Amino acid sequence: MVGEITIKDVHKKFPNTDPSKEDIVALNGFSLDIKPGSFVSLIGPSGCGKSTLLRIIGGLDKATSGELFIDGKEIRKPGSDRGFAFQGSNLFPWLTVEKNIAFGLKARHIYKEQKASVQEFIKLVGLEGFEKSFPHQLSGGMQQRASLARALVGHPSVLLLDEPLGALDAFTRMNLQDEIIDIWKKHNMTMVMVTHDVDEAIYMSDQVVVMSARPSKVEAIIDIDLPRPRARAQDTFQEYRSKILNVLNLGGKVDEVEYYL
């Protein structure tokens, strides 16, 4: 099975906008192994470097030091093994839904051979009949679906999701969570998702990586041992919730938790 991600001691510094001050440390020695086919969420307060990490895995940013591998291959730039779903849908407004989804295939010059997968993914995300629509004619949820299809159409082994559902209303959001889980199961792929939403992380992930704000580090890695399909209104759900909130120091006063790393 493919889609294994190895992150070894990754540091990332950004130059401060005020040059007299020290560089901003976004990641300070981050290591993590992501098993092929697993669903991992990165959660933490703003500025904890979770999006930075995702962008480095995606090849959009370079680590200051440290190593990253995907299936043993070093990550240097974006590649067809990784799909990236951005915050908000970010569809190209000048292209129809169909052409947005086909963009990656055309850019990689494999459109002729894989034409059929455009229709396949349009169907998968339930956008049949909207092929010729422009993004501004779609609802927020439909735009996000199209954007997912666009990231998936090249059959990547890893899908990186940067708060993909942040801009949606609660109901659309829950529906799309289920749809993403379905896609994940159907395609046996690895998914790494950045989110602000604790419930979303628990509901969707095998593993939740809790990160702290600067200087950023991994506070806890919590395995979610809940059977799938999961129910949002479960007692154990609540346990995980308080665990994570405690790690983030948002749980209110409780006894010292024992799973700090």
Added chain:
Amino acid sequence: MRKKLFAVLKLLLPFIAIAISFLLYYLVPDNGKQKKTEHPYYLYFLIALGIVILLEILIGLFVPNIRKRILHKAPFLTGVIVSLALLNYVTTKTTILPTLYFPSLDRILGLLVESRVFLIKNVGDSLKLLATGFAWGAAVGFLTGLALGYFKVVGYWLNPITKIIGPIPTTAWIPLALSVFPTTHAANVFLIAFAVWFPVTLMTSSGIQSISNVNFEVSRTLGASTLYQIVHVAIPAAMPSIFLGVFYGTVSSFATLMAVEMNGNSSGIGWYISWQKSVMLYDGVYSGLIIIALICSLSLTLLFKVRDRVLTWQKGVIKW
């Protein structure tokens, strides 16, 4: 019922106005100062207009869209006919305005008809010059703008130059261009191209620079090369801005066309106007202006038609 009556009255208005125009034309004695034309061209024009309106009304009986349009336009057309009648009254029946500078409508329209061959030749010359200059200016402007907007190094070296040379009014280049270029025609093409070049460059480059970076990141994660990114992300995303640049360029190309044709040229509609003025034939000046108005307005209409085609994904930025 009442609404229907109102609509019929509305549609009758232009014809009433035409009838009044005819009465004024024949019943009020002329001031005798305007040169008589062979035919009453002004009346021919009114008849032609009347026929067009009548046809639209007849078609409108069956086609609801046309009916709506003619109902909407009828009062405006009446206004036009009344204004023309007033103008004709003042110029031919009274002596309020100097006859030399204000020829009768018969003379202006008559000139358009009688000198049509000569006028068409000059319009052709003007259009050819305009098109050549425009094509050069738009193409070079687009490429410079693209380079300036997309490649930071090019921007670093060329932006200051563009910012200093670009805003110089085109007319200020006329003396230099006429002496540097081997032929007047080449100088003219250059001047018009220059007028188009600057706004197109500016708007292309600023259009590309204002593209949100996430568009480029998305395309990178989808495997786009730099060239693919330029063609399939940068250019389409900047297209609304590029069109704005082409629009400004088109407007300033008209101004430049007139300026160069009126300066040391011997053909073209701008030359025609200044020649007619120099021999004190103001009916020619007015005919020239009418032709220019038509050319400029049609060019812009065409431009906006193209824009609506290309930018279907975006709803109108400028109304035309």
